[in-house]
């Protein structure tokens with residue numbers, strides 16, 4: 001749960017300082033700032049309302065900041081406290097930090113310094129609260145809003161952990177990065193994040209891989225009338241369209257370099273300039289990014305900026321590929337059979353009992369999207385009775401059940417056969433593998449290899465001969 005709705009609490013016995021600090025914060029987008037001139041009111045206030053961060057004076061009558069610090073740390077361990085004092089002594093500063101202070105500012109405090117400290121404190125506080133909630137949720141295996149995930153058909157524990165993580169992080173103002181191979185359902189997750197966020201504005205999605213830098217600025221930031229030739233009318237960008245809502249930047253791993261800098265600025269400053277305008281606009285849209293690329297690899301290749309990656313990955317989820325959650329196959333099969341039957345206006349066919357076993361040997365490089373297409377095609381070809389396995393068999397054999405290049409065989413080490421052959425092997429695959437292996441270990445001696453294989457030398461010789469004859473010369 002994000003702490004954005006909670007107040008920033010300023011505690012100081014000097015009214016002037018309270019007023020000045022409050023004005024600085026209000027003028028910079030902090031809508032909820034509470035001032036307390038009597039330090040004794042702080043703990044009861046926190047117990048009733050909570051806070052996103054506290055700015056605390058040290059020397060106050062009745063209850064000093066130094067007395068309060070350990071009490072706050074004990075009762076509200078995730079709450080960051082910024083100490084703001086006239087005492088410029090290293091020893092005091094060290095004592096405060098030891099007692100749990102998040103930062104130490106010496107009066108008079110420059111407004112930029114106060115703002116950056118409060119912004120950091122709020123961010124850290126939010127993350128630490130999220131972490132505590134996440135631990136709690138995982139320990140209790142709890143899901144508070146299962147309805148947000150109703151479009152995602154699954155029976156997988158890995159997916160449930162992703163749901164739990166998103167429940168906690170969806171309300172934060174930080175961007176969320178959703179990664180996963182093509183067709184795993186990233187768009188569905190992005191919609192679930194929007195629903196969970198409680199934001200009332202629009203959900204807007206855009207594929208940024210298709211945009212060059214000019215188009216990126218124009219599409220996201222909009223333009224002023226007359227900003228460039230042909231700009232006869234002003235254009236509202238997608239950030240404005242998604243104000244108070246969510247903007248999904250899909251295929252973020254393919255975003256061009258120049259636009260990456262603009263996006264980083266947008267995320268850091270939360271403001272942007274429409275094309276042709278020098279008046280900054282506040283961005284009120286929550287950003288979700290999705291990609292099927294490996295962003296770390298893109299960084300190593302120099303195609304994705306490090307600073308943008310680290311800005312995006314505060315909240316990051318990886319949606320597991322279908323082959324890592326084969327327990328989803330029966331549910332998805334049933335779901336897509338019903339969907340296909342409804343769409344094609346026919347009776348939902350009954351799948352043969354062995355179909356799930358056949359599907360389990362496939363590695364689904366196109367993930368759920370591929371599976372959905374397979375089922376729809378089978379239902380379209382279905383002529384009555386029990387659903388034919390033939391269509392599924394053909395697709396699996398034709399695909400060679402090969403893995404996408406980004407996922408090498410080692411990643412499937414939990415299934416030794418798939419790990420060895422890249423798919424569930426045919427008898428012929430196994431036979432050829434065994435013959436080659438035996439010949440290798442026997443140093444090319446057919447007699448020894450035949451003994452190892454438990455067949456006669458003649459049989460081995462015949463099989464090898466046959467294979468050589470069938471091999472297409474390269």
Ligand SMILES: Nc1ncnc2c1ncn2[C@@H]1O[C@H](COP(=O)(O)OP(=O)(O)OP(=O)(O)O)[C@@H](O)[C@H]1O
Pocket residue numbers: 151152153154180181182183184185186187188189291292368369372
């Ligand atoms: N768990 C699921 N339950 C039901 N439908 C799903 C599930 N996962 C994916 N789908 C369906 O599979 C299709 C592909 O999903 P989606 O477009 O969200 O994938 P993606 O991860 O965004 O892919 P890409 O990286 O190619 O954009 C959609 O039709 C989606 O509705």
